Amino acid sequence: ALLCRGHILVEDVPGIGKTTLAKALAQSLGCTFRRIQFTPDLMPADVLGVNFFNQKAGDFEFRPGPIFSQVVLGDEINRATPRTQSALLEAMQERQATMDGVTMPLPEPFLVMATQNPVEMEGTFPLPEAQVDRFMVRVKLGYPSAEEESDILLRFERDTVLPDLAAVTDADELKLMQEMVPTVRVDESVRTYIVTIVHKSREHSGLSLGASPRAGLALYKMAQARASMQGRDFVTPDDVKELAVPVLAHRMIVSPAARIRSVDTRAIVEEVLDEVPVPG
Numbered sequence: 001a002l003l004c005r006g007h008i009l010v011e012d013v014p015g016i017g018k019t020t021l022a023k024a025l026a027q028s029l030g031c032t033f034r035r036i037q038f039t040p041d042l043m044p045a046d047v048l049g050v051n052f053f054n055q056k057a058g059d060f061e062f063r064p065g066p067i068f069s070q071v072v073l074g075d076e077i078n079r080a081t082p083r084t085q086s087a088l089l090e091a092m093q094e095r096q097a098t099m100d101g102v103t104m105p106l107p108e109p110f111l112v113m114a115t116q117n118p119v120e121m122e123g124t125f126p127l128p129e130a131q132v133d134r135f136m137v138r139v140k141l142g143y144p145s146a147e148e149e150s151d152i153l154l155r156f157e158r159d160t161v162l163p164d165l166a167a168v169t170d171a172d173e174l175k176l177m178q179e180m181v182p183t184v185r186v187d188e189s190v191r192t193y194i195v196t197i198v199h200k201s202r203e204h205s206g207l208s209l210g211a212s213p214r215a216g217l218a219l220y221k222m223a224q225a226r227a228s229m230q231g232r233d234f235v236t237p238d239d240v241k242e243l244a245v246p247v248l249a250h251r252m253i254v255s256p257a258a259r260i261r262s263v264d265t266r267a268i269v270e271e272v273l274d275e276v277p278v279p280g
Helices: 018-029 044-048 082-094 146-155 171-183 188-203 213-229 237-251 256-260 265-275
Strands: 008-011 033-037 049-054 059-064 071-075 096-099 102-105 111-116 137-139 207-209
Touching: 018 033, 018 071, 018 111, 044 049, 044 082, 049 096, 059 102, 082 096, 082 111, 137 237, 171 213, 188 213, 188 237, 188 265, 213 237, 237 265
Parallel strands: 008 111, 008 137, 033 071, 071 111
Antiparallel strands: 049 059, 096 102
16 A cells, blocks of 8 residues: 555554554654544644744744644544544645645655544544545554464564664655556456446445445555565556455445345455456
């Protein structure tokens, strides 16, 4: 998602390491990092910034908010009101922020990693479909295995390991990698495969809202990024199949009849993948 200039929604229970992951990513990239703790009383100005009157200068000055950072963690984003959540829409889509009629560009590279807790419903506000669609991918970390959890206990026995984490790249190198991703070749048969998957989702009886053209474009770009990370200059159908669920499932809305049967959008995406012939 980072390589194709997308944003990430991490949905899982507390204590899995969502915040640690975002901090580790920012340090590994050598990028600036800010965290926004979303609460019901958070205002849009707390995210974007505020104009204040500087008595010494005798003029208004803009104090940028935490959104003016290269890696932004929106912690428990579904705890904020829809008004505050909408403040992120322009930033995520247009990579700019507007305050008092003045539009300011955001730094590059720019990544929003938002987290939400699916088990606590009290005091939360579901993300609007328009904002959910701005996230290129939704992932669930899941619980670690017994061996991995034992390693975690040893690693964090005394203190966090984040201060010792060294950067492996920088913002300039990352931007070069982002520019390389669109050059990865996508054969016409693979492109048709992506379009067919998207169109099949719109025809599925269990969905009241299928995948949008933006969803198809996201799947296209993510497949290019996956191929690039594996050292290939071409996309395979396996790239598309591997990424279809995390890219498409969160953008779909289950029909009322399917919701009664507890049908999940992930299962519907898998069903669509089984129905669409894989190109040779």
